[in-house]
Amino acid sequence: MDFIYTLDIIGTFAFAISGALVAAEKEFDLFGVLIIAFATAVGGGMMRDVLIDAHPINWIGDLNYIWTILIAVVFTFLFKSKIIHLSKTMFLFDTIGIGVFTLLGVQKGLNYDLHPFIAVVMGMVSAVMGGVIRDVLTNQVPLIFKKEIYASACLAGGFVYLICNYLNAAELVQFSLTMLTIISFRLIAVKFHLELPKIKDDLFSK
Numbered sequence: 157m158d159f160i161y162t163l164d165i166i167g168t169f170a171f172a173i174s175g176a177l178v179a180a181e182k183e184f185d186l187f188g189v190l191i192i193a194f195a196t197a198v199g200g201g202m203m204r205d206v207l208i209d210a211h212p213i214n215w216i217g218d219l220n221y222i223w224t225i226l227i228a229v230v231f232t233f234l235f236k237s238k239i240i241h242l243s244k245t246m247f248l249f250d251t252i253g254i255g256v257f258t259l260l261g262v263q264k265g266l267n268y269d270l271h272p273f274i275a276v277v278m279g280m281v282s283a284v285m286g287g288v289i290r291d292v293l294t295n296q297v298p299l300i301f302k303k304e305i306y307a308s309a310c311l312a313g314g315f316v317y318l319i320c321n322y323l324n325a326a327e328l329v330q331f332s333l334t335m336l337t338i339i340s341f342r343l344i345a346v347k348f349h350l351e352l353p354k355i356k357d358d359l360f361s362k
Contacts, residue, residue, distance in 0.1 A: 167253030172197040172228035199286035254283040255338040258310040276314035309341035
């Protein structure tokens with residue numbers, strides 16, 4: 157689990173940077189940047205814990221999340237001009253992040269004896285709701301509502317984890333296949349510009 161925890165911290169760091177960059181582009185002050193970075197990095201996990209009544213809340217029980225976010229904000233202020241040009245690297249970190257957060261969310265849901273389907277939903281909430289909160293606070297339409305297969309990739313990965321768990325596969329196999337599913341869905345969707353269908357006209361409109 158140390159490896160997963162390390163990935164969790166890396167994902168938190170990457171999400172915090174993405175939030176800080178959005179806030180900086182909106183010309184928020186230092187406090188505003190910190191709040192947006194915090195919401196992006198731990199908002200999903202916090203919402204999951206509130207929904208399933210898990211205590212302590214993720215970042216309250218582990219101050220390493222707070223230190224990681226603070227370091228990410230300082231890092232962004234020092235190297236913003238260089239980070240902006242690392243879009244591919246940040247995309248990879250973001251994708252790894254949602255994979256890890258989905259995995260941890262599903263695990264936590266199952267540990268709290270939730271129905272497997274609800275556990276998968278909690279995995280998705282962990283992965284994407286931080287970004288939704290970020291976009292709402294910065295007055296943008298959340299990314300997952302308008303383009304890219306993002307939440308759907310998390311759901312697919314969550315169901316893969318359930319199948320592996322049901323088959324009593326080794327933990328490494330469960331983790332690897334879940335991460336591989338989510339990363340593959342994201343990479344393929346972005347490479348080929350795949351999106352979920354939109355409702356434009358009535359099905360039987362003339």
